[in-house]
Every structure is written in C-alpha cells, then in structure tokens.
Amino acid sequence: MKNGQATIKDIARELKISFSTVSRALKDYPGISEETKRKVKEMAIKLNYRPNAIALSLRKNRSFNIAVIVPEVVHFFFSTVISGIEEIAKKRGYNVILTQTNEKLDKEKSSIEAMLSNQIDGFLISYSKETTEFSHFENIIDQGFPIIFFDRIPDIPNSINVKVDDFEGAYNAVSHLISQGYENIAHLTGPKNLKISQERERGYREALANHGMPIREEMILECPMGTNEEGKRLALSMLDQLNPRPDAFFANNDMAAVGVMMACRDSGYRIPEEIGIVGFSNWQFCTMLEPGLTSVSQPGIQMGKKATELLLDIIEKKVELDTIPNSITLNTELFIRKSSMRLHKKS
Amino acid sequence: MKNGQATIKDIARELKISFSTVSRALKDYPGISEETKRKVKEMAIKLNYRPNAIALSLRKNRSFNIAVIVPEVVHFFFSTVISGIEEIAKKRGYNVILTQTNEKLDKEKSSIEAMLSNQIDGFLISYSKETTEFSHFENIIDQGFPIIFFDRIPDIPNSINVKVDDFEGAYNAVSHLISQGYENIAHLTGPKNLKISQERERGYREALANHGMPIREEMILECPMGTNEEGKRLALSMLDQLNPRPDAFFANNDMAAVGVMMACRDSGYRIPEEIGIVGFSNWQFCTMLEPGLTSVSQPGIQMGKKATELLLDIIEKKVELDTIPNSITLNTELFIRKSSMRLHKKS
DNA sequence: AATTTGTTTGCAATCGTTTGCATTGTATTT
DNA sequence: AAATACAATGCAAACGATTGCAAACAAATT
Numbered sequence: 001m002k003n004g005q006a007t008i009k010d011i012a013r014e015l016k017i018s019f020s021t022v023s024r025a026l027k028d029y030p031g032i033s034e035e036t037k038r039k040v041k042e043m044a045i046k047l048n049y050r051p052n053a054i055a056l057s058l059r060k061n062r063s064f065n066i067a068v069i070v071p072e073v074v075h076f077f078f079s080t081v082i083s084g085i086e087e088i089a090k091k092r093g094y095n096v097i098l099t100q101t102n103e104k105l106d107k108e109k110s111s112i113e114a115m116l117s118n119q120i121d122g123f124l125i126s127y128s129k130e131t132t133e134f135s136h137f138e139n140i141i142d143q144g145f146p147i148i149f150f151d152r153i154p155d156i157p158n159s160i161n162v163k164v165d166d167f168e169g170a171y172n173a174v175s176h177l178i179s180q181g182y183e184n185i186a187h188l189t190g191p192k193n194l195k196i197s198q199e200r201e202r203g204y205r206e207a208l209a210n211h212g213m214p215i216r217e218e219m220i221l222e223c224p225m226g227t228n229e230e231g232k233r234l235a236l237s238m239l240d241q242l243n244p245r246p247d248a249f250f251a252n253n254d255m256a257a258v259g260v261m262m263a264c265r266d267s268g269y270r271i272p273e274e275i276g277i278v279g280f281s282n283w284q285f286c287t288m289l290e291p292g293l294t295s296v297s298q299p300g301i302q303m304g305k306k307a308t309e310l311l312l313d314i315i316e317k318k319v320e321l322d323t324i325p326n327s328i329t330l331n332t333e334l335f336i337r338k339s340s341m342r343l344h345k346k347s
Numbered sequence: 348m349k350n351g352q353a354t355i356k357d358i359a360r361e362l363k364i365s366f367s368t369v370s371r372a373l374k375d376y377p378g379i380s381e382e383t384k385r386k387v388k389e390m391a392i393k394l395n396y397r398p399n400a401i402a403l404s405l406r407k408n409r410s411f412n413i414a415v416i417v418p419e420v421v422h423f424f425f426s427t428v429i430s431g432i433e434e435i436a437k438k439r440g441y442n443v444i445l446t447q448t449n450e451k452l453d454k455e456k457s458s459i460e461a462m463l464s465n466q467i468d469g470f471l472i473s474y475s476k477e478t479t480e481f482s483h484f485e486n487i488i489d490q491g492f493p494i495i496f497f498d499r500i501p502d503i504p505n506s507i508n509v510k511v512d513d514f515e516g517a518y519n520a521v522s523h524l525i526s527q528g529y530e531n532i533a534h535l536t537g538p539k540n541l542k543i544s545q546e547r548e549r550g551y552r553e554a555l556a557n558h559g560m561p562i563r564e565e566m567i568l569e570c571p572m573g574t575n576e577e578g579k580r581l582a583l584s585m586l587d588q589l590n591p592r593p594d595a596f597f598a599n600n601d602m603a604a605v606g607v608m609m610a611c612r613d614s615g616y617r618i619p620e621e622i623g624i625v626g627f628s629n630w631q632f633c634t635m636l637e638p639g640l641t642s643v644s645q646p647g648i649q650m651g652k653k654a655t656e657l658l659l660d661i662i663e664k665k666v667e668l669d670t671i672p673n674s675i676t677l678n679t680e681l682f683i684r685k686s687s688m689r690l691h692k693k694s
Numbered sequence: 695a696a697t698t699t700g701t702t703t704g705c706a707a708t709c710g711t712t713t714g715c716a717t718t719g720t721a722t723t724t
Numbered sequence: 725a726a727a728t729a730c731a732a733t734g735c736a737a738a739c740g741a742t743t744g745c746a747a748a749c750a751a752a753t754t
Contacts, residue, residue, distance in 0.1 A: 005490075007710055018734045023712060031732060053465045054404045055710035058739045063401060065444070073430045074423070083420045086447055090458070095465065097412070098445045100433055111437070118400045118442065143352075228635060258635045265637065285632040288575060288605045290612065354740055365704045370742060378702060402740035405709045 006047035014043055026051075057119060065095045066311060067115040069125045071103045071152075076254075076283040077300050078126065081150060084304020085124060092312050094121070105130040112136060122146035122311045127154060129191045129224070146314045150307045151298075153195050153327075160314075161327045162307040166196045169296040169332030170203025173278045174250050176294070176334060178211050180342045182248035182276045185213075186238055188223040188231060188260070190252035200252055200280065219246060223256045231259020232266075239267055247275055248340070254279035254286060254295055261289065261339070276340040282333075292337030299330050306330070353394035361390055373398075410466040412442045413658060416458055417473050418450045418499075423601075423630040424647050425473065428497060431651025432471060439659050441468070452477040459483060469493035469658045474501060476538045476571070493661045497654045498645075500542050500674075507661075508674045509654040513543045516643040516679030517550025520625045521597050523641070523681060525558050527689045529595035529623045532560075533585055535570040535578060535607070537599035547599055547627065565589060570603045578606020579613075586614055594622055595687070601626035601633060601642055608636065608686070623687040629680075639684030646677050653677070 008026075012019040017036070025032045025040035043049075057063040068085055070078045082098065089096045097120065101108040108128050115123070123140070125147060134154040141147055141159070153161045177185050187204045190197030201220065208215050219242065221234050231251060239245050251257035257279030261271060269275045271291055279286065282297035306328055313319045355373075359366040364383070372379045372387035390396075404410045415432055417425045429445065436443045444467065448455040455475050462470070470487070472494060481501040488494055488506070500508045524532050534551045537544030548567065555562050566589065568581050578598060586592050598604035604626030608618060616622045618638055626633065629644035653675055660666045 009710075019711085020713075020735075021733055023710095024733090027712090029713095033732060036732080050464045052405075052710050054401060054410060055739090056712085057401045058399075058405055058709090058741095059711050059713095061739070073433065074426045076421070079421045079426045082445070083447065086420065086445060090446065090461075095444045095461075096446075097442045098429070098433060099437065099443075100430065114437075114442075117397045262635070285635065288609070288632065288636065290637055356740075366741085367705075367743075368703055370740095371703090374742090376743095380702060383702080399740050402709090403742085405711095405739090406741055406743095408709070 005052075006044075006049045007052065008049070010047055011040060011043045011049060014047070015039055061119070063119040063121055064093060065097050065118065065120055066122050066124060066308070066315075067097045067099065067111075067118075067120045069099050069101060069108065069111055069115075069123065069127075071101055071126060071128050073098070073100050077151075077281050077298055080300025081126070081304040081307075084301035084306075085308045086304075087301075088305050088308040088312070092308075094312065101128045103128045103130060109136050112140060116140065116143075116145075120145070121315045122148070124148050124150060124307050124311060126150050126152045129194065132193050146311055148307045148311045148314075150303055151196065155195070158326055160310065160324060162303055162310065162330070163196070163327070164298050164303065164330045164332050166199035166332075167203040167206075169280065169298075169334070170200040170250070171207045172203075172332070172334045173280070173294075173296050174204050174207035175211065176336065177248045177250060177276050177278060177340060178207065178213065180248075180272075180276055180340055182340075182342070183213070184216075184219065184242075184244050184246050185248040185250060186219040186221070186235075186242075186246035188221055188234055188249065188251040188256045190222075190226060191224040192222055197252055204250055218242060223252060226253045226256050228255045228259035228262065231256030232263045233259070235260040235263035236267065239263065239269070248277065249275070250278045250280075252280055254281045254283045254293065257293055257295070257339075258285075258289070261293070271339050272342045276342060278340050282335050286335065286337065289339075291339045294337045294340040295335055297333045297335055299332075303330055352399075353391075353396045354399065355396070357394055358387060358390045358396060361394070362386055404466060408466070410468055411440060412444050412465065412467055413469050413471060413655070413662075414444045414446065414458075414462040414465075414467045415471045416446050416448060416455065416462075418448055418475050420445070420447050424498075424628050424645055427647025428473070428651040428654075431648035431653075432655045433651075434648075435652050435655040435659070441659065448475045450475045450477060456483050459487060463487065463490075463492075467492070468662045469495070471495050471497060471654050471658060473497050473499045476541065479540050493658055495654045495658045495661075497650055498543065502542070505673055507657065507671060509650055509657065509677070510543070510674070511645050511650065511677045511679050513546035513679075514550040514553075516627065516645075516681070517547040517597070518554045519550075519679070519681045520627070520641075520643050521551050521554035522558065523683065524595045524597060524623050524625060524687060525554065525560065527595075527619075527623055527687055529689070530560070531563075531566065531589075531591050531593050532595040532597060533566040533568070533582075533589075533593035535568055535581060535596065535598040535603045537569075537573060538571040539569055544599055551597055566593060570599060573600045573603050575602045575606035575609065578603030579610045580606070582607040582610035583614065586610065586616070595624065596622070597625045597627075599627055601628045601630045601640065604640055604642070604686075605632075605636070608640070618686050619689045623689060625681075625687050629682050633682065633684065636686075638686045641684045641687040642682055644680045644682055646679075650677055 008019045008022045012022045025037045086096050099111040134156050148160045150162045189201050249260045264275050279295040282295040286293040286295045355366045355369045359369045372384045433443050446458040481503050495507045497509045536548050596607045607624050611622050626640050626642040629642040633640040633642045
C-alpha cells in the first residue's frame with residue numbers, strides 16, 4: 001500500500017530506539033555505534049524504507065526540483081534542449097518539472113505562478129513569442145530565484161543566458177550562399193521581437209554588406225509562425241513579384257526553409273541550380289530531404305546541459321554570483337548539403 | 348529574497364491572530380467572520396503570500412506531481428504524447444516530472460526508484476526497448492501506486508493501458524499497398540520484444556493472408572533501432588538479394604521508411620511506380636518529403652491526454668478501480684500520400 | 695440572573711525529517 | 725572512590741500547512 005510506506009519512525013519503533021538515532025544512523029553521522037548503524041540499515045531494507053523527499057524539502061527549504069519552461073515540447077530544437085537538461089538534472093539528483101506555454105504569454109505567467117508555490121529551486125526558461133515585456137521574470141529574479149534563460153534571451157540587465165551565436169551562424173550561412181555565386185539572396189526572418197531573429201537578420205545584412213552586395217528591403221520578409229505553409233506562401237509571393245527574383249533563400253528556421261523548397265518545386269525551379277536554400281537549426285529531417293537541406297546547427301543538447309550545470313552550480317552555491325558569466329555563447333556549425341551547392345556538387 | 352517568502356505565520360503575526368484562523372480565512376472556511384477574512388486576504392496580498400505546496404504535500408500525503416517516463420524526449424511521437432500529458436496535467440493542477448530512459452533498462456529502474464522517494468501521485472510509463480521483464484513495475488503497482496502504460500504495453504495482468512490499434516493500422520496499411528497492385532510487400536519490423544512491433548507484424552501477416560497472398564519469411568526483417576541508416580541498409584540488402592525483389596515496403600516506423608526511400612533513390616528505383624512505401628507514425632516530415640510518405644497516424648496528443656485523464660481520475664478516486672477499463676485503444680488513420688499511390692496519382 | 699445556543703477564534707497534534715542540546719552510561723584518570 | 729572525559733542516544737523544536745476539538749464570548753432564551 002502506498003500509504004503504508006515505512007518511515008523513520010517505523011524503524012525506530014521496531015528497534016526500540018529514538019527516531020533521531022535512526023536518522024543519524026542512516027546518514028552515517030559520527031557518534032552512532034557501528035552496531036546500531038548496522039541494525040538500522042538492515043531494518044530499513046527489511047521494511048523497504050525510502051526517505052520522504054517531501055519532508056526533506058520542507059526541512060531544508062529545497063525541493064531538488066527545477067522548472068523548465070519552453071514554448072513547445074513538440075519541436076525538434078526544444079526537445080533536444082530538454083533532453084540535455086534532463087540528463088544533467090538526473091545525474092545531479094534533481095527532478096525536471098516540465099511546462100510548455102504554447103507560445104502564449106498568459107500561460108507563461110500562470111506557469112511561473114504555479115511554480116513559485118512549488119518551492120522550485122530554479123528556473124530554465126525560453127520565453128514565448130508573445131512575450132515582449134519581462135517584468136514577470138524580473139519579479140522572480142528579485143525574489144531571489146535563480147533563473148537561466150536559454151536560446152531566447154530577454155532584455156533584462158544581468159540576466160544569465162545560454163545561447164548560440166545566431167549572428168555568426170547567419171553570417172556564415174549567407175556568406176556561403178554568396179560564395180556559391182547566388183546574387184539575390186532573400187531572408188525569411190523569425191518574429192521580430194525575438195533577439196534570435198534580430199541577430200540572424202543582422203548576420204544576413206552584415207554578410208551582404210561585407211561582400212559589397214546591396215540590401216534590398218523587399219527581399220526581407222517576416223515569417224513569424226515559422227511553419228512550412230507560411231514559408232511556402234511567402235516564397236511563392238517573392239518569386240512571383242520581385243524583379244529580379246530571389247535566387248537564394250536564407251530562412252530563420254528549417255521548417256520555413258522546407259516551405260521554400262516546396263514553393264520552388266511547385267513553381268518548377270531547380271534546387272540548387274536555380275535557387276539555393278539554407279535553413280537554421282539543422283533538424284533531423286535536413287538529411288532526409290531531397291536535396292539535403294543546408295542548415296546552421298544549434299547544439300540543443302549541449303545548450304541544455306550547459307544551462308543546467310550553470311543553474312545547479314548557482315543553486316548549490318558552488319559559484320560566487322559575481323563570478324558567473326552572464327552569458328554563455330555556443331558555436332554554431334554550418335552543415336552544407338545539396339540545397340546550396342551550386343559549384344561543387346556533392347550529396 | 349527567496350527565503351523571505353511570507354508564510355501563514357507572518358500574516359498571523361501582523362494581524363495578531365492565530366495562524367489557524369489565517370489558514371481558515373484564506374480557504375473561506377465557515378465560522379470565520381467576514382471582517383477577519385477580508386483583513387487576512389488583504390494582508391496576504393500585501394505580503395505577497397504564496398501557499399507552500401511542499402508543506403501541503405506533507406500534510407496531505409499528496410504531491411500533485413506525476414512522473415512521466417519515456418524512452419526518449421527527442422522523438423516526434425513521444426514529444427506529442429508529452430505535450431498532451433502536460434496540457435491535461437496543468438489544467439488539473441498537477442506538475443509533470445519528466446524522465447527519459449534512453450531506452451536503457453537500468454535507467455528505467457533507477458528513475459522509478461528516484462520517483463518513489465518523491466511522493467509521486469502516479470506514473471505514466473512507456474518502457475524501454477531493453478525491458479523484457481516487468482517486475483520493477485509490478486512492485487510499484489503492489490505498493491499501491493497508480494500506473495498507466497502508454498503505447499508500449501507490458502505483459503502484466505490488469506495493467507491499465509492506453510495504446511493505438513497497431514494491428515488494425517498495419518492491416519490497413521498493407522491492404523492499401525495490395526490494393527495499389529504491389530505484390531511483393533516487405534516488412535521492416537520493430538524490436539521483436541515490443542508488443543507494438545508484434546501487433547504491427549501480425550497486421551502485416553493477416554493482411555497478406557486475407558488477400559490470398561503468400562507470406563515469405565525472408566521478406567520480414569527486424570529493424571530494432573528504427574533509424575533511417577538501418578532502414579536503408581536493410582532495404583538495400585533486400586533489393587539486392589531477394590528474387591523476386593520487394594516492390595513495396597511497410598516499415599514499422601517513419602524513420603525506417605525514410606531509409607527505404609533513400610535506398611530506392613540510391614539504387615535508382617522510382618517511388619511509387621517501381622516501389623511503394625508506407626511508414627508508421629505519420630511524423631511531421633511525411634508531408635515534407637518528396638514524394639510524400641504514406642503513413643499510419645498515431646494520435647500522440649490524444650494518447651497523452653487520455654492517459655493523463657485516466658490517471659488523475661484514479662488518483663482522485665473519481666472512478667472506482669473495478670470500473671476502469673484496463674485498456675483504452677485509440678484508432679489510427681492511414682494518410683495516403685504519393686509514396687504508395689501507384690494507381691490514382693495525386694500529391 | 696442563569697442557562698442555552700451559536701459564532702468566532704485559538705490550541706495543539708500531525709505529516710517525516712533534521713539537528714542543537716541535554717542526558718545517560720561507560721571508561722579513564724586522578 | 726571521586727572526578728573527568730567521551731561515546732552513544734534521546735528530547736524537542738523546527739520546516740508550513742490543515743483540522744478536530746476546546747475555549748471564549750456574545751446574544752438569545754428561559
């Protein structure tokens with residue numbers, strides 16, 4: 001029976017000793033005789049004793065739970081981050097409480113509220129697309145809760161962040177397209193309020209500028225939802241209306257890039273000969289498409305691991321707060337596949 | 348400050364009343380004057396009071412946490428189930444504690460151990476590929492913990508399960524291939540110890556048998572990892588060695604089916620004219636491939652929701668244990684796309 | 695005025711554990 | 725034999741909340 005779970009008191013009663021002695025014996029405190037320790041441990045096994053983590057939490061004011069708040073679970077990138085988080089958390093004895101906001105601000109706020117009652121030891125957050133104002137985060141920071149933001153970084157002074165170098169990733173991607181001889185490179189951006197979108201767009205612009213190429217504003221369209229339907233629709237409209245038409249697309253994410261591929265297929269353009277495509281995230285399916293989709297990798301697992309290690313170090317006060325780097329930036333890598341290889345054809 | 352969190356005692360001290368009165372006032376117990384209730388609630392807001400869920404858990408012997416144990420988080424199907432679980436759990440005031448086993452039995456066991464100390468209210472489990480023996484589950488069932496298994500169902504008497512009709516899904520998929528005129532249909536199975544793999548294989552066999560077609564054992568190969576590399580390798584070997592060669596493949600999962608597509612592309616077979624392909628799960632990327640991959644959908648979100656509703660009903664004793672259906676079976680749906688449309692060509 | 699009734703509030707135990715301090719018992723020193 | 729030291733154990737408070745029961749007080753009834 002669940003409620004028949006043995007406690008420290010049961011062990012004490014069986015052995016006719018006080019429960020403080022039992023507690024100390026189980027923890028190998030000094031000042032308890034070997035004999036007693038042995039007997040206590042044997043009885044613990046016999047009664048199938050398990051320490052009650054809830055009672056411990058109450059006593060220690062620590063729950064060994066960390067909250068993870070992500071926009072969506074069904075999302076390749078976030079699921080890799082979650083995987084990295086879970087791995088480190090478990091290794092260090094913490095539980096991961098998972099919540100998703102479905103990109104909704106009010107869900108984000110209510111999740112945080114709920115977690116605050118739960119004596120969470122810390123937060124790992126990637127905020128929603130709707131979030132443009134960060135006071136709900138600042139409140140909990142002020143209350144002394146450790147928070148680490150990953151991927152989507154808020155504009156909060158001294159927030160602790162783990163992200164990838166979006167600018168560099170985008171810069172490299174566009175530079176690669178230029179080196180392949182594409183001359184009218186379009187960009188499908190992410191939601192404008194997300195820093196990652198801004199940074200990727202900045203990378204796009206600087207790559208063009210540094211290679212002496214003109215920046216045409218009509219070649220830059222916002223693709224806020226980042227679905228393939230949206231990407232397809234926008235790509236079709238650009239191919240249809242712009243003159244000269246784009247001969248390459250750099251998309252803010254892989255889904256949108258797939259949309260572009262579909263648009264090209266539908267309008268009869270050959271990839272990569274007539275149109276080159278590069279995505280962002282390097283999702284699993286990049287290698288499964290035909291042609292393979294060139295993409296900028298985001299090291300999700302590593303991001304999850306780093307963020308969690310940092311958070312737990314802070315929680316366990318292993319690091320002085322003023323020695324914490326307030327931002328860890330991970331490197332991206334450009335995986336070049338057929339979708340952008342106009343010059344040297346490989347798979 | 349985190350440890351400066353106001354408690355019920357702080358409110359009591361401020362108002363110079365006892366903390367039991369505060370507790371009752373906050374909960375709108377009868378027998379507390381309106382005047383007192385008002386003052387208490389005002390003070391609660393003023394002090395930014397939040398009930399301590401840990402203390403409540405200890406008192407009530409309920410944590411409002413449920414444990415979710417899955418083989419992998421970075422997996423389209425499981426991530427959809429998790430999403431459904433999270434949605435219902437949050438709606439009903441529960442937290443989701445997420446653990447992944449990475450398909451390892453020892454991780455599965457240690458996760459369960461860890462959860463048992465955590466006063467979890469119940470479990471939602473899909474076990475690992477390595478798990479062939481279920482005593483670690485039976486132990487916790489015997490201890491009175493509610494468990495619901497989803498997708499991967501153990502061979503335990505009276506276990507409560509939520510699954511899809513794998514047999515029917517496979518039967519329909521293979522029948523569809525037959526109706527398209529394919530005559531040598533191969534099957535890449537999943538790990539033989541998983542019931543889902545067995546059921547899908549059974550569906551394959553019965554579909555052939557019921558249509559009066561021979562079953563050739565050499566056309567059935569185990570694809571235990573379910574990766575596209577593995578699928579590709581096995582498909583290539585079958586295409587190379589069997590006579591007559593397979594003219595269609597029914598794969599246990601979509602990744603393996605993609606591997607088959609790659610194999611066909613590499614060996615110059617046209618899809619669907621020369622070889623038809625059907626996968627299982629209907630992952631996102633099925634629509635993004637060219638040709639689109641026909642696949643049997645598994646309603647992951649719905650599975651997560653159903654399983655969670657059932658679990659919470661049991662936890663909250665809303666249902667009598669003997670009235671619980673010990674198995675809920677959800678329907679699959681065959682999404683027919685180009686990869687298997689030899690007769691009536693559509694997208 | 696004494697008794698009953700009802701309203702409002704407080705006391706104290708409880709959940710399972712940790713831990714500072716006090717107590718007991720035994721061995722050692724003088 | 726008395727004093728001291730030390731090892732081993734127990735007591736009780738604490739963590740933050742809930743809740744059965746008792747107490748206090750006021751109002752209503754006799």
